[in-house]
Structures are given as C-alpha cells and as structure tokens.
Amino acid sequence: MAVLVIAIGSIAFMQIHTVSALAHELYEKPLQISNAAQRIKNEIDALNRHLKNIAIQKSTKDLQDIPQVVKSSEKRIVADVNIIRKSDPKLDELLNNLTLEVKRWNSFSLESWQQLEQQNVELYATRTVYDGQEFVLSIDEKLEVISLQAQQDIVDINKSVAKIEEEARQLVIVIVTIFLGAGLTVASLITRSLTFQLQKLRRAMLAIADEKPNQSIPFLDHKEEIGEMARALAVFHDNFSARRDLETRLLQVVEAMPNGVVMVNADGIMEIINAQAEKIFGYDRVELLGEPVEKLIPSGAAKSHAHNRNSFFANPSPRRMGAGRELFGLRRDGTEFPLEIGLAPVETKDGLKVLASIVDITERRNADIALNESRERLELTTRINQIGVWEYMVEEGKLIWNDAMFEMYGRNKNYFTWDIQAWKQCVHPNDLPIVEKLFQDSIKNLTPYDCKFRIIQPDGTIKHLHAKAKIERTRQNQLRMLGTNIDVTREELALAKVHNVEALRSAIVEFSEDAIISKTPTGVITSWNIGATNMFGFSAAEAIGKPIKDLVFPPDLIHEEESLLAQVRSGIVIKHFETKRRCKDGRIINVSITLSPIKDADGNIIGVSAIKRDITETIETAKILAARKTELEFSNHELERSNKELETFAYVASHDLKSPLRGIAQLSTWIEEDLAANETNSVIEHTGLLRNRIQRMEKLLDDLLIFYRAGKVEGQMLEVDINKMVKEIFEIQNNKPGLRLEITNSLPTFTTLSTPFELVIRNFFSNAIKHHDKQEGIIQVGAKVLDDNFFEFSICDDGPGIPEKFQARIFGMFQTLKPRDELEGSGMGLALIKKIVETYGGRVTLKSTGRGSCFSFSWPQNIRRRQEND
Numbered sequence: 120m121a122v123l124v125i126a127i128g129s130i131a132f133m134q135i136h137t138v139s140a141l142a143h144e145l146y147e148k149p150l151q152i153s154n155a156a157q158r159i160k161n162e163i164d165a166l167n168r169h170l171k172n173i174a175i176q177k178s179t180k181d182l183q184d185i186p187q188v189v190k191s192s193e194k195r196i197v198a199d200v201n202i203i204r205k206s207d208p209k210l211d212e213l214l215n216n217l218t219l220e221v222k223r224w225n226s227f228s229l230e231s232w233q234q235l236e237q238q239n240v241e242l243y244a245t246r247t248v249y250d251g252q253e254f255v256l257s258i259d260e261k262l263e264v265i266s267l268q269a270q271q272d273i274v275d276i277n278k279s280v281a282k283i284e285e286e287a288r289q290l291v292i293v294i295v296t297i298f299l300g301a302g303l304t305v306a307s308l309i310t311r312s313l314t315f316q317l318q319k320l321r322r323a324m325l326a327i328a329d330e331k332p333n334q335s336i337p338f339l340d341h342k343e344e345i346g347e348m349a350r351a352l353a354v355f356h357d358n359f360s361a362r363r364d365l366e367t368r369l370l371q372v373v374e375a376m377p378n379g380v381v382m383v384n385a386d387g388i389m390e391i392i393n394a395q396a397e398k399i400f401g402y403d404r405v406e407l408l409g410e411p412v413e414k415l416i417p418s419g420a421a422k423s424h425a426h427n428r429n430s431f432f433a434n435p436s437p438r439r440m441g442a443g444r445e446l447f448g449l450r451r452d453g454t455e456f457p458l459e460i461g462l463a464p465v466e467t468k469d470g471l472k473v474l475a476s477i478v479d480i481t482e483r484r485n486a487d488i489a490l491n492e493s494r495e496r497l498e499l500t501t502r503i504n505q506i507g508v509w510e511y512m513v514e515e516g517k518l519i520w521n522d523a524m525f526e527m528y529g530r531n532k533n534y535f536t537w538d539i540q541a542w543k544q545c546v547h548p549n550d551l552p553i554v555e556k557l558f559q560d561s562i563k564n565l566t567p568y569d570c571k572f573r574i575i576q577p578d579g580t581i582k583h584l585h586a587k588a589k590i591e592r593t594r595q596n597q598l599r600m601l602g603t604n605i606d607v608t609r610e611e612l613a614l615a616k617v618h619n620v621e622a623l624r625s626a627i628v629e630f631s632e633d634a635i636i637s638k639t640p641t642g643v644i645t646s647w648n649i650g651a652t653n654m655f656g657f658s659a660a661e662a663i664g665k666p667i668k669d670l671v672f673p674p675d676l677i678h679e680e681e682s683l684l685a686q687v688r689s690g691i692v693i694k695h696f697e698t699k700r701r702c703k704d705g706r707i708i709n710v711s712i713t714l715s716p717i718k719d720a721d722g723n724i725i726g727v728s729a730i731k732r733d734i735t736e737t738i739e740t741a742k743i744l745a746a747r748k749t750e751l752e753f754s755n756h757e758l759e760r761s762n763k764e765l766e767t768f769a770y771v772a773s774h775d776l777k778s779p780l781r782g783i784a785q786l787s788t789w790i791e792e793d794l795a796a797n798e799t800n801s802v803i804e805h806t807g808l809l810r811n812r813i814q815r816m817e818k819l820l821d822d823l824l825i826f827y828r829a830g831k832v833e834g835q836m837l838e839v840d841i842n843k844m845v846k847e848i849f850e851i852q853n854n855k856p857g858l859r860l861e862i863t864n865s866l867p868t869f870t871t872l873s874t875p876f877e878l879v880i881r882n883f884f885s886n887a888i889k890h891h892d893k894q895e896g897i898i899q900v901g902a903k904v905l906d907d908n909f910f911e912f913s914i915c916d917d918g919p920g921i922p923e924k925f926q927a928r929i930f931g932m933f934q935t936l937k938p939r940d941e942l943e944g945s946g947m948g949l950a951l952i953k954k955i956v957e958t959y960g961g962r963v964t965l966k967s968t969g970r971g972s973c974f975s976f977s978w979p980q981n982i983r984r985r986q987e988n989d
Contacts, residue, residue, distance in 0.1 A: 148206040149269040150351065153358050155199040155206075156265045159258075160365070162199075163221075166192045167255050170228060173235070174244035185232040189225050196221055203265065207272075210265060217261040224254035242835075253437045253463070260466050267468075273324065273355070316345050320352065327356050379477035385432050385470060387411045387425060399458075399479050401451035417449050432471060435464030440475070448477070457484045495758060506748035507604035509588075511539065513562055514597055515981050518542055521752060522759075527584070527606055529576035537960075547573035547581065561600070565590050568602060569738070571611075571697055583611040587745045595836060603749045605741075614695055614711075634710075634731040637717065640688055640724060642666050642680055654710075654733055656703030667729075671700045673707060687714050687727050697734065709735045783809060836982075837873045841866035841912075844873075845880060845900050852884050857895030866902045867910060871982045875955045882948040883914040883974060891918040905977055909961065915973035926965055952976070 169188060197218070204214050228251065235243040319337045336356060338349040373380050379396035383389055389412055392404035400407075400415055407414065412428075413421040440446065440460035447455045461476040507524035511517070518539050525532045528545050535541055546554055550572040561568035568588040573581050588602025634651035638644050644667050647659040655662075655671050662670060668680040679698060686693055693714040700710050710731045717726035786809040793801040842862060849860045887898050898916045905911040921929060930953045953963050961977035 149272045150355055150358075151206045152203050152210075152269040153266055153355065155202045156262050156269070157358060159196050159199050159217075160262050162192050162196055163255060163258055163262075166228075167251070170231070170247045170251065174247040185235075186229060189228055193221065193225055207268070210268065213261060213264060217258065217265075220254060220257050220261065224251070224258065227251060227254060239835075249461075256463065256465070263466075320345070320348055323349075323352060327352065376476075379475075379479075381407075381412065381415075381475045381477065382465070383412045383428075383473050383475065385472075387413065387428055389414075390472065391474075396477060399450075399477060400448065406451075415448055417447050417455050420447065428473075431462060431464075431473060435471060435473070437461070437463040448479075456481045496754070505606070506745075506752040507584075507606075508749055508752045509602055509604065511588075511600040511602075512597060513590075513599060517981070523752060524604060527582070527604060528574060529578065529580070545574045545576075547575055549573075561588070561590055562598070568600065569742075571607065571695070582606055583608045585741065585745075587742060601749075603745045603752070605745060605748065611695060634729075636662075636667070636729045636731065638667055638727050638729065640684065640727060642668055642684055642727075644670070645726065651731070654702070654708070654731065655700070671702070673699055673701045676700075683712075683714055684727065687716050688724055690716060690724070692716070700731070708733050709738050783813065835873065836870055838868065838870045839873050839876065840868045841902065842868075844877060848877065848881050849884055849898070852881065853888055855888060855891065855894060855896075857893070858888060858891060859897055861897050861899045863899050863901035864903075866900065866912075869910075869980060871978070872959075875959070876978065879952050879955055879976065879978075880914075882952050886948050887914065887916040887918060887972075891916060893918075904980075908981070909977040909979055911975055911977050913973055913975045915971065917971045920970045921965065921967040921972050923967075926967065929965070930963065 166188065170185070173185075200214050200218055203210060227246070231243050231246040231251070234246065316338060323336055336349050336353045338345050339353060340346065341349060373391065374393045376393060377395060379399045380391065380393040381389055381396050382391035389407050389410055392402075392407050396407075397404055413424055416424055438461075440462050446458055446460060448458045449455055457480050459478045459480055463474045463476070465472045465474050505523050505526070507527045508521040509524055510519040512519075516538055518537055518541065520528075520532070520535070522532075525535070530545070543551060543555065554570055554572045557570045558568060560566070568586065568590070571583065571585045573583055575581055583606070585605045585607045586602060588600045590598065590600045592598055631648060631650045632653070634654045635646075635648045636644060636651055637646040644662050644665055647657070647662040651662070652658055657670060668677050672680060676698060683693060683696070693712065696712045696714070698710060698712060699707050701707055711734045713730045715728050716724040717728050719725050786805050789805045790802055790809070793799075793805060842865070845862065845866065846860065853860075884898065896917050898914065901913045901915075903911050930949045949963075956963050956976045956978070959979055959982055961979065963974065963976045966973045966975075
C-alpha cells in the first residue's frame with residue numbers, strides 16, 4: 120500500500136512539475152515581452168507629450184533638453200527591444216521595423232527641434248502635433264502586434280496545460296487500474312485536488328485573455344509551485360489592466376481634440392464621433408453612430424464617395440482628402456459648409472478603419488473672399504492713378520519698380536539692372552548729392568524718406584519727382600524701404616511761374632502770406648515783410664541787421680546757409696528748396712525756399728532775395744495722398760497680373776482640354792452602342808479607355824493647377840546643399856536601374872527658395888528618365904557661376920534627343936513629342952519649368968543635336984520672395 124501511494128504521488132508530482140515548467144514558460148518569456156513592449160509604449164508616450172507640450176505652449180524654455188531627451192529615450196527603447204529579441208527570435212523582422220521607425224521618428228523630432236531653434240515655432244508645432252503623429256501611430260501599431268503575439272503564446276501554452284491535465288487524469292486512472300484497487304481512493308483525492316487547482320488557474324487565464332474586468336486570481340498565497348503560477352498570472356493581469364486604462368485615456372484625448380474626429384469602417388459606417396464633430400455637423404452622436412458617413416456629405420459628392428472610400432482602403436496611407444479641390448460637409452439643418460479633412464488608416468482587431476480629422480473652414484473662406492474683393496477694388500482704383508511704387512532691399516542692394524516707375528523714368532525694364540546704381544544714374548547730377556545723403560540718412564536712422572529731385576529721361580526730358588518712403592524690417596528680419604514716386608513737374612513749373620509773377624509785382628510783397636526776405640551776400644537780413652513776421656514770429660525790428668542763420672535756422676541745419684549762399688553768389692537761382700526752419704516760439708516748420716541773386720546796374724550781386732513758404736500742411740496732405748496712391752498702385756499691379764494669368768488659363772481651358780472631353784463623349788457613345796448590341800467584351804474595352812481618358816483629364820487639370828500656382832507657393836528660404844538635393848531627388852524618381860547620375864562638378868550650397876528650385880530639378884529628372892529609350896544611360900548635372908547675380912545649372916542625358924524642328928515648341932503648355940497613348944504625360948513639365956525660372960529672373964535653354972539633350976537654366980544667387988513685393 121505504501122509503495123502504491125509513493126508511486127501515485129511520484130507520478131502526480133511529475134505532472135505538477137511539468138505544469139509548473141509550462142507555467143514558467145508561459146510567464147517568463149511572454150511576460151518579459153509584454154512588459155518590455157509596455158515600457159517602450161510608455162517611453163514613446165512620454166517623449167511625445169514632452170514634444171507636444173513645447174508645441175502647444177509655444178515656449179522654447181525646454182529647447183536645449185530635446186536632443187538629450189531623444190537620445191536617452193532611444194537608448195532605453197533599444198534595451199527593451201533587445202529583451203524582446205532575446206525572448207522570441209521569431210520577432211526579429213518586426214523588431215527591426217520597430218527600431219527603424221523609432222529612429223525615423225527621432226530624426227524627424229530633431230529636425231523639428233532645429234526649426235524651433237530658428238524660432239519657426241508655428242512650423243515646429245505643425246510638424247509635431249500633426250506630421251509627427253504618423254510615426255507615433257506606426258510605432259503603436261507594431262507594439263500592438265508584439266503584445267498580441269505574446270497573448271497568443273499564452274493561449275497556446277494554456278492549451279498545452281489543459282492537455283497535460285487530461286494526460287495526468289488518464290495516467291492516474293491507468294496506474295490505479297493496474298495496481299491495487301485499494302489505492303484508488305488516495306490517488307483520486309490527489310488527482311482531484313491537483314485538477315481542481317489547475318482548472319481554476321486555467322479559467323482565470325482564459326478570463327484574462329478575454330480581457331474580462333475585475334478578474335480575481337486564486338492561490339496567490341499558496342507557497343508551492345501553484346502559488347508561483349498564480350502570482351505570475353497576477354502580474355500579467357496587472358499589465359492587461361494598464362493597457363485598458365491607456366485605451367481609456369486615448370479615447371479621452373480624442374474626445375478633447377479641437378478638430379472633429381470621425382472613425383469609419385470599410386463599409387462606411389461611423390463608429391466613433393467626438394464632441395467637436397457633433398458641434399461641427401449639429402448632430403448628437405447617437406444620431407450618427409452606426410449610420411453611413413454619406414449622411415454628412417452633400418448629395419452631389421455622396422454619389423461618388425463610396426468609390427473614393429474603397430480606393431482609400433485599397434491603398435491606405437495618411438493623407439489630406441481631396442487635395443487641390445474644395446470639400447463641403449452637410450449639417451443636420453441641411454446647410455453645406457466648406458471643410459478640410461485629413462485621413463489616417465488605423466489597424467484594429469476588427470480590421471482596417473479610417474480616422475478622419477475635420478476642420479470647419481467657413482470663417483477662413485469668408486475672410487479670403489472678402490480680402491479678394493477688397494484687393495480687386497484697390498487694384499482698380501490704383502490703375503487710374505499713375506503712381507510709381509518701389510521697394511529697396513537694403514542688405515541685397517536690390518531695387519524693384521512697378522510698371523509706372525519705368526514709364527515715369529522713361530526706362531525699358533528689360534534692360535534695367537534692378538539695383539540702386541541704376542536709379543542714381545537717372546537722377547539729375549546737381550540733385551544727386553543731397554538726394555543720396557537723405558537716402559542714406561533714412562537707412563542709417565530708420566526714419567522716413569522724403570525728397571524732391573529732378574531726373575533726366577533718356578531723351579533729355581527733365582522731370583521733377585517727389586519721393587517718399589518708409590523703412591521697416593520684414594518677417595525674415597531683412598531691412599527694406601517701401602516708397603512711391605509722384606510726378607510733380609506740373610506743380611513745380613506752375614510754382615516757378617508764380618514766383619516770376621511775384622517778382623514782377625514787388626509792390627504787393629509786403630502783403631504776401633509768404634515770407635519775403637532780402638539779405639546781404641553774407642546772410643545779414645536787410646528786409647523783412649509781414650509774411651515773415653506772421654510765419655516766424657519775429658518783428659522786422661527784431662530781425663533786420665541780424666544774420667538769418669542765428670534767427671531761424673535749427674542748429675543741425677546751420678550748414679545749409681553757407682552752401683545756399685555760395686550757389687546764389689555764383690549766379691544760381693535756387694527754387695523750391697524744401698527744408699526746415701525755427702520759429703520764435705521754438706516750433707519747427709517745413710518751408711519751401713526760393714533764393715535768387717539781387718544785382719546792381721553793372722550786374723554785380725549785391726544781395727540775396729529769399730521767398731519762404733510754410734508747406735507743413737502741404738507735406739502732411741501729400742503724405743496721406745502718397746500712401747493712398749501706393750495702395751491703389753499695388754492693387755492695380757495685382758489685378759493686371761491676375762488678369763494675364765486668367766487669360767492664359769481661359770485659353771488653355773477652351774482649347775487644350777477639349778480633346779480628352781471629346782474622347783470621353785465619343786467613348787460614352789460607343790458604350791451605349793455596345794450595350795444595345797449586347798457586346799460585353801467591347802463594353803469592358805471601351806470602359807477601360809474611358810477611365811484612361813478621365814485619368815488623363817485629371818492629370819491635365821492637376822498639372823494645369825500646378826502651372827497656375829507656380830511662383831506663388833514658394834516655401835521657405837533655406838540653405839540648400841544642391842549636391843544632396845539632386846542625389847535624393849534622383850534616387851526617388853529613378854525607376855530604371857540602368858540609369859545613373861553623374862555630377863560633373865561640385866554643385867553650390869546657397870540660401871534660396873527650396874520649393875520652386877526642387878520642383879524645377881524634379882521635372883527635369885522626370886522628363887529625362889521618362890523619355891530615355893534605353894535601359895542603361897547617364898544623366899549629368901553641373902553648375903557654374905554665370906555672373907555676380909546668377910548660377911547656371913545644366914541637366915544633360917544621353918537619351919534619344921529632341922529634333923531641332925520641335926525644340927521651339929516643347930516649352931509650350933500640353934506639348935508632347937509622342938502621342939499620350941504611347942507615352943503617358945501631360946506635356947506641362949517643361950512649361951512649368953520655364954514659368955518658374957522666368958518668375959525669378961532666369962531663363963531656360965536647350966541644346967540637342969542627334970542623341971542626347973542638354974537643358975540649362977539660370978537661377979539667382981540672392982533670390983527674393985514674390986510675396987514680399989506683392
């Protein structure tokens with residue numbers, strides 16, 4: 120009997136030991152994997168919150184911490200990844216992808232940090248709050264897969280435990296049957312106790328795997344191996360609870376987001392609606408959950424939405440919905456409103472979903488409409504008045520004129536060098552010193568510029584101009600002057616005639632409102648009329664016999680007296696010299712002075728006649744008028760430019776877009792005929808052709824929109840390494856392994872508008888790769904300094920070349936050398952290149968004889984933004 124009991128006990132102990140070993144396997148490696156994955160998740164969330172807090176608060180006080188925080192976080196993540204890799208080598212590929220994604224996110228975060236260092240807070244916020252979330256979501260998805268794999272391992276081992284339990288029962292029955300029936304009672308008690316404990320643990324395991332809340336764990340206080348299993352299961356249960364809490368917090372974040380959030384499944388049924396989405400569409404969420412998303416879309420767009428949704432699910436990726444066109448939503452009250460939508464795919468245990476972020480842009484759209492209407496009115500009014508508008512970029516030495524300036528100065532803008540020296544050459548030599556001094560003083564002291572001077576047109580015509588300007592700093596902290604020129608020739612000539620008439624009517628000098636003063640050639644006052652008394656406050660008795668510079672000259676302008684007297688003594692008549700003088704009460708007034716010599720019978724200069732007019736109010740009025748005229752001229756310029764672009768767009772829309780439309784109409788007729796004849800194969804063929812025509816039409820419209828926007832959307836001024844940019848663009852676009860890139864010399868690194876420059880290079884590469892007729896070939900890129908203002912870049916290939924008879928028209932819109940059925944393309948690439956390059960003052964040339972083509976284009980070394988001039 121004792122031997123039987125020992126044998127049965129030994130067998131039972133062996134089964135318990137086996138189950139214990141399985142439990143260790145269940146909670147040792149999978150538990151390590153789950154804990155490591157959770158730590159990585161917490162690390163990512165902590166870093167993401169840190170970056171977002173800086174973006175939301177728009178504060179740079181934690182700026183220096185970001186690189187160290189990112190580096191420390193990456194080090195801890197790598198340590199946990201190694202723990203997972205050691206526990207389960209089968210996850211190597213997934214872990215490699217996870218590590219790569221973390222590094223990409225860290226690099227993206229450091230790039231955003233560099234923007235923050237440069238004080239580009241808004242760009243940093245946009246990249247961190249929106250673009251950076253794509254990386255975080257991707258990392259979370261991979262961690263979710265790792266956690267699900269650990270849970271699956273637990274389920275598999277649970278099945279093994281259950282199997283071993285069953286085998287233990289059978290083994291005990293066999294042993295009891297073979298040995299004496301007397302041991303049946305003892306063996307039954309031992310097996311029942313063991314089976315009961317294992318069954319309770321198994322039920323607890325399954326409940327945890329099903330994520331049932333508040334699941335209790337039996338045998339936690341047990342001192343044997345059953346207790347160890349129970350305590351390990353309790354740790355795993357705590358991890359599940361933490362995960363559920365994290366999901367709850369995530370839902371709270373979605374609910375609190377300032378954008379509307381809607382989650383839709385593959386059938387278009389709405390599954391999540393946040394509070395902002397309720398506010399935007401005017402529904403309670405209970406009215407939308409379980410309903411098709413087309414309920415929020417106007418009927419016209421809703422018809423094609425199912426097809427668009429299926430296309431997204433077939434090729435899911437985070438992107439903006441309806442790029443390049445206006446989107447509208449439908450409120451509960453039936454009103455339609457403009458909106459912007461961002462789409463992001465979300466992988467869940469129930470399959471792929473799409474998360475839509477929605478922003479109501481009604482206010483922004485209304486503001487744009489009002490701004491455009493105001494601009495049109497201002498442009499129309501400005502065109503009526505001929506006011507020259509100019510801008511001078513101080514650091515660059517660049518001078519920019521509008522068309523009225525060229526007309527006023529009689530200059531051809533095609534031969535204008537756009538610098539300050541070109542303007543100085545137009546100014547009358549006698550006026551240039553004082554004009555230049557006032558100009559430099561304005562820049563040095565950051566004070567308004569106000570000056571009247573003469574110019575000489577190419578045909579010898581002299582004009583009098585009145586120039587005014589203000590000086591300010593741009594958003595890029597560049598110093599610039601914005602000013603106007605007004606032709607005051609008529610006014611000046613009229614004043615001269617008036618002065619001549621007044622000279623002949625000396626009898627009424629005493630009663631003139633102007634100050635009429637005579638003085639010796641050395642500046643001592645000899646006569647002083649009532650107008651002078653009224654203007655300056657000094658009586659004739661107080662003034663006569665005193666040097667005029669001691670009486671009415673401000674201290675900083677005393678030097679003017681000797682200069683003016685010297686000119687008059689030499690026989691020069693000084694007319695309408697505008698300056699400032701001091702009154703008896705200390706006031707400073709603006710005066711216009713005319714000085715002429717007084718001669719005796721022998722022609723000797725014995726005195727100086729001075730006529731002074733108070734022009735303080737006139738100057739103030741002129742400033743107001745000049746400011747208004749500046750606005751009008753700006754509006755006229757914008758309207759003229761917009762009209763030219765609109766004319767080009769209308770021409771293209773009425774000619775080049777008709778061909779695909781006629782093809783679509785013809786194909787639809789063929790399909791009707793095929794359906795009537797029940798020719799199914801022909802219907803399928805013609806439907807495919809119809810889709811091809813529609814896609815071609817969409818491509819034409821997209822390229823036309825890019826062409827229309829060329830030169831308007833410019834991006835940022837950045838320091839660009841052209842070597843690096845060219846290599847990156849070629850690697851992305853090259854779809855022919857045999858083609859290789861050759862950089863013939865060192866390409867420059869300089870500060871420019873990166874977006875339009877990159878668009879030019881991208882289109883040149885696309886053209887060369889697409890039209891190359893061989894599997895192997897070379898595309899060469901080179902650069903040289905053209906002059907002090909421009910670089911010249913060249914892009915050459917050894918492709919089929921371009922016949923000379925076609926070279927003149929390839930830069931036109933929608934021009935292709937091959938039918939689009941042979942080589943897909945809109946024919947807009949070179950036209951777009953030409954427009955961009957010429958927008959910034961460059962030009963594009965082509966050399967092609969026989970095989971190979973070599974395009975060259977010039978690009979300014981110191982580029983300027985069009986918006987700053989607009």
